[in-house]
Amino acid sequence: MTDVLDLIKSRKLAYEQKVLSLAHAAENSVDVLHIPEKTKYYFEKNAIDHLFEGNAPYRPRYILPDYDKFIENGSEFLQLDPPKDLDELLNSLMILYRHVPSITSFPVYLGNLDKMIEPFIAEYSDDEVRKKLKLFLNYLDRTITDSFCHANLGPEYTRAGRLILEVEKEVQNAIPNLTLKYNPDITPDEMGELALNTSLFCANPAICNHKLNKDTYCCDYGIASCYNILPLGGGAYTLSRIVLPKAAKLAKNIDDFFHTILPDCLQSMGDYMNERVSFLVEESGFFESSFLVKEGLIDKDKFVGMFGIVGLADCTNILLEGTGKRYGHDADADDLADKIMHTISDFVTSFPAKYSPIAEDHFMLHAQVGMDYDKDVTAGVRIPVGDEPENISDHLRHSARFHELIPTGCSDIFSMETTARNNPAAMLDIVKGAFSLGVKYISFYEENSDLVRITGYLVKKSEMEKYRNDQVVLQNTTQLGAPNYDSNKLDQRKVRGV
Amino acid sequence: MKPALIHKIIPHSIVDGPGNRTSIFVQGCNLKCAYCHNPETQQVCSNCGICVEKCPTGSLYFENGEVLWEEEKCDSCGSCIQHCPYHSSPKPKWMTAEEVFKEVEKNIPFIRGITVSGGECTLYPEFLQELFILAQKAQLSCLIDSNGTTDLSQYPKLMEVCSGVMLDVKAWDRKKFKRLTGGENEMVKKNLKFLAHTNKLEEMRIVCIPGEVDVEDILEGIKTTIGDKSRNIKLKLIKFRNHGVKGRLKNTNSPSDEYMKDIQRKALEMGFQHVNIT
Numbered sequence: 001m002t003d004v005l006d007l008i009k010s011r012k013l014a015y016e017q018k019v020l021s022l023a024h025a026a027e028n029s030v031d032v033l034h035i036p037e038k039t040k041y042y043f044e045k046n047a048i049d050h051l052f053e054g055n056a057p058y059r060p061r062y063i064l065p066d067y068d069k070f071i072e073n074g075s076e077f078l079q080l081d082p083p084k085d086l087d088e089l090l091n092s093l094m095i096l097y098r099h100v101p102s103i104t105s106f107p108v109y110l111g112n113l114d115k116m117i118e119p120f121i122a123e124y125s126d127d128e129v130r131k132k133l134k135l136f137l138n139y140l141d142r143t144i145t146d147s148f149c150h151a152n153l154g155p156e157y158t159r160a161g162r163l164i165l166e167v168e169k170e171v172q173n174a175i176p177n178l179t180l181k182y183n184p185d186i187t188p189d190e191m192g193e194l195a196l197n198t199s200l201f202c203a204n205p206a207i208c209n210h211k212l213n214k215d216t217y218c219c220d221y222g223i224a225s226c227y228n229i230l231p232l233g234g235g236a237y238t239l240s241r242i243v244l245p246k247a248a249k250l251a252k253n254i255d256d257f258f259h260t261i262l263p264d265c266l267q268s269m270g271d272y273m274n275e276r277v278s279f280l281v282e283e284s285g286f287f288e289s290s291f292l293v294k295e296g297l298i299d300k301d302k303f304v305g306m307f308g309i310v311g312l313a314d315c316t317n318i319l320l321e322g323t324g325k326r327y328g329h330d331a332d333a334d335d336l337a338d339k340i341m342h343t344i345s346d347f348v349t350s351f352p353a354k355y356s357p358i359a360e361d362h363f364m365l366h367a368q369v370g371m372d373y374d375k376d377v378t379a380g381v382r383i384p385v386g387d388e389p390e391n392i393s394d395h396l397r398h399s400a401r402f403h404e405l406i407p408t409g410c411s412d413i414f415s416m417e418t419t420a421r422n423n424p425a426a427m428l429d430i431v432k433g434a435f436s437l438g439v440k441y442i443s444f445y446e447e448n449s450d451l452v453r454i455t456g457y458l459v460k461k462s463e464m465e466k467y468r469n470d471q472v473v474l475q476n477t478t479q480l481g482a483p484n485y486d487s488n489k490l491d492q493r494k495v496r497g498v
Numbered sequence: 499m500k501p502a503l504i505h506k507i508i509p510h511s512i513v514d515g516p517g518n519r520t521s522i523f524v525q526g527c528n529l530k531c532a533y534c535h536n537p538e539t540q541q542v543c544s545n546c547g548i549c550v551e552k553c554p555t556g557s558l559y560f561e562n563g564e565v566l567w568e569e570e571k572c573d574s575c576g577s578c579i580q581h582c583p584y585h586s587s588p589k590p591k592w593m594t595a596e597e598v599f600k601e602v603e604k605n606i607p608f609i610r611g612i613t614v615s616g617g618e619c620t621l622y623p624e625f626l627q628e629l630f631i632l633a634q635k636a637q638l639s640c641l642i643d644s645n646g647t648t649d650l651s652q653y654p655k656l657m658e659v660c661s662g663v664m665l666d667v668k669a670w671d672r673k674k675f676k677r678l679t680g681g682e683n684e685m686v687k688k689n690l691k692f693l694a695h696t697n698k699l700e701e702m703r704i705v706c707i708p709g710e711v712d713v714e715d716i717l718e719g720i721k722t723t724i725g726d727k728s729r730n731i732k733l734k735l736i737k738f739r740n741h742g743v744k745g746r747l748k749n750t751n752s753p754s755d756e757y758m759k760d761i762q763r764k765a766l767e768m769g770f771q772h773v774n775i776t
Contacts, residue, residue, distance in 0.1 A: 391510075425518075
């Protein structure tokens with residue numbers, strides 16, 4: 001129990017962070033999942049990784065409530081009538097968010113905010129709405145102390161969406177992450193340009209390729225946590241990942257990788273995920289007791305298991321060691337990476353997943369973006385930081401190729417020169433081009449920005465500096481972000497001049 | 499196929515016209531502006547070879563009396579330009595329109611057009627026309643960035659495939675123009691009128707230096723020459739910066755922000771409606 005005592009005595013954790021860490025320690029004091037020896041071996045080698053989700057799953061990892069239904073019906077459990085005006089709406093949402101669980105215990109999805117707010121602002125001036133939004137957004141930032149939290153905008157232009165972006169630029173908050181669902185046929189250039197320009201002042205919002213993502217499920221989708229594309233009114237039970245470079249290191253050669261190590265890891269991870277989902281659905285009682293289920297805000301049949309992969313670049317480079325060929329720079333390397341992706345995708349789209357009708361009884365591939373303890377593991381299918389191609393056109397063509405097989409979230413991040421602020425139309429041209437080729441999700445920040453995107457979530461450089469100096473910080477993602485920023489040398493991310 | 503001497507190609511540029519564009523810079527200019535901020539594009543290499551001795555990476559060498567450049571070895575240290583008595587560069591390459599377009603093509607669909615700049619790109623009118631025909635087929639808009647000293651009305655086929663010209667109006671008074679650039683400005687005025695009347699004037703640019711450039715005189719001149727057309731054409735007031743300048747004005751300071759705003763206000767008062775400061 002030393003760990004528990006260490007948590008209690010910690011000088012770096014805020015009170016709430018201690019409570020959550022202690023809950024995690026309590027969960028890990030029980031053993032309820034059956035894990036075969038072989039799977040344990042791959043866990044030990046970190047070739048597969050359960051991401052410390054905990055030993056006894058008692059809530060889904062990511063939940064995306066149907067907020068429209070909540071706004072229409074109110075909530076019996078929370079004793080809330082349907083909101084009649086903007087104050088009631090924002091207040092009701094603040095209450096509901098507090099009761100949406102997740103792997104971090106904070107809500108990871110806040111809804112399509114602009115569309116939720118738009119019907120309530122007709123009678124207010126821009127300044128009046130801005131003031132209310134500012135209070136609302138600051139409340140979220142200071143109480144949801146974890147950046148794995150996401151609100152969506154678009155794809156249509158709304159006055160509410162414009163005002164949210166204007167306030168966001170002013171408040172410079174890390175939370176929530178914002179994403180604009182963007183479709184050039186629906187979203188006016190003016191809105192796309194405003195979003196991109198805002199992102200060069202506060203690293204928010206990111207831009208999601210609405211055309212390519214909207215038909216991922218038979219129901220509507222939302223973007224949750226970092227950038228996970230998940231069914232609305234459901235979410236994700238769990239996310240595990242295969243750490244491809246660690247798997248590659250276990251292989252004697254390329255043949256051994258494809259014929260033994262990779263299939264073994266995939267099978268072990270698939271079985272393990274089914275084990276987690278089974279316990280959550282059959283034994284934890286979550287779906288029987290949560291008011292979110294009873295009031296129809298979520299439905300068990302709209303949850304998926306996210307099958308994560310990370311470090312495709314490093315894996316490819318390890319397998320090609322000695323040839324001088326590199327992922328993102330040589331056709332042979334990219335073809336090998338493509339073969340790895342197809343092998344994984346073929347497994348995932350045929351392996352039977354439990355309780356996953358929305359995904360036709362399979363798990364779904366996700367480009368996991370890394371953990372604070374990763375070293376030499378590049379996010380998802382990205383090109384390693386510092387090794388990016390000289391021309392952003394080559395970079396984006398590469399992204400488009402490797403985003404293709406990943407339905408539940410795959411993204412790229414670009415650091416931009418300050419001058420890009422002067423020409424939002426140029427930024428939009430790049431996004432339009434990238435999306436037309438198949439890039440699914442993209443985000444930008446300005447090179448000197450205090451707010452930076454680590455892997456998918458936002459952290460302030462100034463807060464990381466405090467944390468490095470052993471000060472208590474408000475947001476627990478700062479604790480994840482600081483080591484990640486350092487060990488992945490994110491300050492060396494190639495700055496693009498457009 | 500008439501080639502042009504190409505100084506460099508910037509795959510993505512946000513400062514050379516609307517949206518994201520590939521910018522092509524030609525080598526060689528017929529003016530010698532005292533404030534030129536890329537003087538290394540003015541002169542064509544004379545093959546004197548001084549840079550060859552000074553190149554630390556050995557990427558420059560002599561062959562048949564010509565200075566040649568091995569791109570792979572070069573680390574872009576700038577030593578060649580620094581030591582050139584003419585502030586020139588040995589690196590530009592003669593390229594055909596097709597060769598340049600191959601470079602442009604790599605950036606489709608991320609760009610909405612191309613801009614050819616310099617040096618002075620209108621010194622290569624046939625090349626421009628060939629390049630623009632290729633670019634237009636790929637639905638790219640084609641802009642010329644020019645000092646206005648080539649009689650563009652003499653190239654109707656080029657103007658047909660050119661989407662617009664971004665024209666420098668460096669001075670209105672003949673003597674002031676001569677002092678600033680070493681050249682004559684009658685043709686600039688003729689082009690201003692011609693481009694405005696054929697709806698090919700994309701933008702007018704003035705580099706602002708108090709005491710050196712009489713901006714109000716230029717604005718008056720433009721207004722008198724093209725009348726109401728001036729209202730809807732973009733006017734860019736460029737704040738002089740001495741970064742990279744090697745000419746007479748290399749030690750001159752930038753005008754203040756207040757000066758720039760004052761000039762902008764005057765331009766607006768005179769009826770110019772789209773006035774930007776950069």
